[in-house]
Amino acid sequence: MSINARLRDSVPLPGGNTLVNGFAFESRTGGARRALLRKGHVLEVFDLDELFAGARAPQTVLPLPWPGWDRGVHSMSPDGSFVVFSGQRAVRAVGAGGETLWEYRHGCWGPELGHPHSGDEQEVCRGSEHGSCRVSDDGRYVWAHVVTGEGEDDWQECWVVLDAGDGRELARLPLDSVTSGSHHVSHPDGIHMGLSIGMGQDGILLHWARWDGERLTSWDLNENMDRILIDVHPGHAGYLTVEHYGSDLELHALDGDVLAVAEPEAGESGDRPCWDYGCGFVDAGTVIVSLPDDEEFPGTAGHRLLDARTLKERGRLSYPAGVHATGEVRPLGDGTWLTYDDATGILNRWSAPAG
Template sequence: MSRPARLVASLDAPSPVTGFDTAPCLMSGPGARFLVQRDDTELIVCELAGWAPGSTIRFPAPWPPELGSWALSPGADLAVFAGRHALRAVDRSGRTRWELRHPCWAGCAGHTDASKYVGDRDHRYSGSGSVAFATDGKLVWAHIPGPSADEDADGDDGPEVWLVLDAADGTVLARAATGTVAAGSVHVPHPDPGRMGLSVGEGQDGSPLLWGRWDGSRLTVDTFGGEDRVLLAVSPTGDRLLTVTHDQDTLAVHRAADGSVTAALDAEAVPPHPAAEEDAGDAEADEIRAYFDYEGGFVDEETVVVGTTESDEEYGAGRHWLVAPASPRPLDRITYPREVSGPPRALGDGTWYTVSAADSALHVWAL
C-alpha cells in the first residue's frame, strides 16, 4: 500500500551550491524556523514566516566548509564552527565571541590561520568531530581531540573528548573521554537541554553511540548499542530514539531513558527495488536487497520516515517509507507528485523535507 505525499512548500537555496556540504537545510527554534546554508565563506540563515523567506543573517565562517562543521543556536544569535584546530563562536555582528583551541584532527603541530592549510590533503581528509547547541541555547556540546587548550596537556582524557561548554563565553563545564577514533561524528539533540546523543563513525571499525547527561554539575555518558548503532533521531517528546545498525540492516526504536530496544525492523522486510527484481536474473538475493539509509526521523511521535535511497540508487529513484515506532514494520511506501532525491529529513511537526538533486532547493512534504 502506498501513501501520497502533499507538497507543502518549495524553498530555493539562499546561495549557489558550490560543492562539499553546501546544500540547504531546515532548522527550528522556539517559535521560529530557519532555512540554513553553509557556503564557501558564510553561514547563511534565512528566517521563515510560515514558509515564506524573511530577513537573512550572515555569519562569517573562519574556514571553508570541507574543513569543519557548524551549529546554529535555537535563536539564531550565535553560530559555532568546529574546525580542524579549534571551536569558534561567532555572533550576528560577525564578531568572534569565544574560541577554544585543541590539537589538530590531522595531527599537525598547529595552525592559527586557515589559509596555511586550506589546500593540504591531510587536513581535508582527516578525521573530524562535531558540535551542537542544547535546545535552550545555553549549552554547547562538542566532540574534539583531547586535551583542549583549557586543560593541562598531560591530562588523561584520551585521544578524543566530549565537552559541555557555556554557550555565552565558551567555558568548559564538563568533559568525558569518548574512547573513540573518529572518522567523523554527528550530534543529535534531545528536547531536554541536559541530554544529548553523539554518533561517532569509525569507518569499518564501527559506530559507537554515546548518550550524555549533564545535571548542572556532572556529565555522565552511556553507550547504547555497543559499537554498532548510528543515532538517527530523537522523537518530539524525547521519549524515543531511532537508530540503524552500522551495517544498515536493522532499524530500531529505543527508550531514551535507558537505551533499551522496544521494537526493531530488519531490512529483509523491505522489498527489493522493482527494477532490481526485473534485472536480477540469477543474482543472489543479497545483491539486490534493500537496506536503510543513515538518515531518518520522526514525522511526529507516532510516525517515522526512513529511506532506502542508497541501496535503490543503482536501479532508479530512491524509496521512502513510513514506519510505526511502536512496532516497526513498513507501513506504506510514500509516493510523490514529483521526482525526489536523497533521503527524507523529518521535522517532527508532521512534515519532512527532501533536497533537490542539484542541492539548489528543498521541498517540504506532509501526508
C-alpha cells in the same frame, strides 16, 4: 499500500541538499528550524519557516573563521545571537555581527600525531577528520566533540561541555574513539544530548549524556559499535538508530533497550536491500524511511511510512508526476518532511493526506 504525498511548499535553495543528506539542518524544541549552509567563505543561516513563507534572503550571514576549513558541524544559539563553529583546532563562538565572542582551543584533528603547525591560525592540516558542536536548547551550554593533546602520549578525543557565555570548560568526558566525523542530536526534553561518532570501517560509537550544572552523567551504548544515531521522538518516547550499513532500523528507549526493529522487505532472492541514512520522525506517530536505487533490488527505491511505536510499515509514498522526490529525506516532526531536487535546486516540503 500506496500513500499519496501532498506537496505543501517549494522554494529554490542552492546548496540545500545538505539539509536532507548532511548536517545543515538544526531544529530547536518549540523554537526555530534553521538551515546552516556553507556558501564559499561564508555561512548563510535561513529560518526554514520564513523561507517557505517567501523570505529568500538569509537570516544571518557570517564569514567563516577558517575559510579553508570545510569540515565540522556547527550550531546556532536558540535566539540566533551567535553561531559556534567546530574547527580543526578550536571551537569558536561568533556573534551575529561577525565578532568573535570566545574561542576554545584544542588539539588538531589532523590524522598525523605530533605534526607541526606554522603558527598561522588559517592553516588547514591534511585529513578529513572532524568534530562537531551543539548549543543546548536553553542556550546556556555548548557541547563539543574535540581532541586534546597533540602527541602519542597525550592525544585524546573528548566530549566537553562549555559555558556558552565565555567558552569555559565545565566538564569533560574522555572517549575511546578514532573519529572520522561526528554529529550531535539534542533530546527534546532539553536535558540530554546525544553524540554519534563515525569511525569509518571501525564502526560507530553512540553516547548519551546530561549536564545538570554540576555533574556530567553519560551512557555508553556501544556493545556492537555499529549504530548511527538518527533522530529522537518528539514526545520523548525513544530514539532511532540505523545499523552502520543500513541493514535495519531500531527504536530505542533512552537507556538503549530496543523497543522495535524494521528491516527492508526481502527481494526475490531472499536478500534484503539497505535503508538510507535519511529517516526519522514525521510526527509523534509516524516514521519515514528511504530506500536508495539499487540494481540488485529494482523498483524498491523510494520512501515508506512506518508506525512510530512498532515500526510496522503503513505504506509506500507516491509523489506527483514530474516532481523529483527520491533519495534521503528530512522529517520535521510536525507532520511534514523535506526532499531536495539536485537537478533544479528546489527544496520541497511534503505531508501525508489527513486521516
